[in-house]
Amino acid sequence: MSDTIFSKILRGDIPCHRVYEDDLVLAFLDVGPLSTGHTLVIPKQAVATLAELSDESAAAIGRVLPRLCRAITEVTGVRDMNVLQNNGAPAHQVVMHVHFHIIPKPDAEQGLGLQWPAQGFDHEAGAALASRLRDALG
Numbered sequence: 001m002s003d004t005i006f007s008k009i010l011r012g013d014i015p016c017h018r019v020y021e022d023d024l025v026l027a028f029l030d031v032g033p034l035s036t037g038h039t040l041v042i043p044k045q046a047v048a049t050l051a052e053l054s055d056e057s058a059a060a061i062g063r064v065l066p067r068l069c070r071a072i073t074e075v076t077g078v079r080d081m082n083v084l085q086n087n088g089a090p091a092h093q094v095v096m097h098v099h100f101h102i103i104p105k106p107d108a109e110q111g112l113g114l115q116w117p118a119q120g121f122d123h124e125a126g127a128a129l130a131s132r133l134r135d136a137l138g
Helices: 005-011 055-076 123-137
Strands: 018-021 025-029 039-043 081-084 100-104
Touching (some): 018 055, 025 055, 039 055, 055 100
Antiparallel strands (some): 039 100, 081 100
């Protein structure tokens, strides 16, 4: 994996405003926030996408995300938020190191703006797809 800004933050080459840290996870304030409290949560394991992340690192992030959301709500007073994770450049991932954004949504002007171009759903095709996914999970 290439050297990313998150690798440099983890090594201490670039400073950050740390919010949380343990052996597997680091959370810090985004320096290009969409709203006050916008926090990035990264595994210390250097992989680009969620599918590459170890179960141990994934579980560690899963344990800390709700805690961080509660802390952000307590401090900012904002109860609504987006938790966002992108995989791959076509899916808008800019830094190729797994990361989650916790983005408070205090009003229509601040936070994440989103379009959701929902498609139709074919139940027969959906049943077949769900079956193949279950098989892939083993």
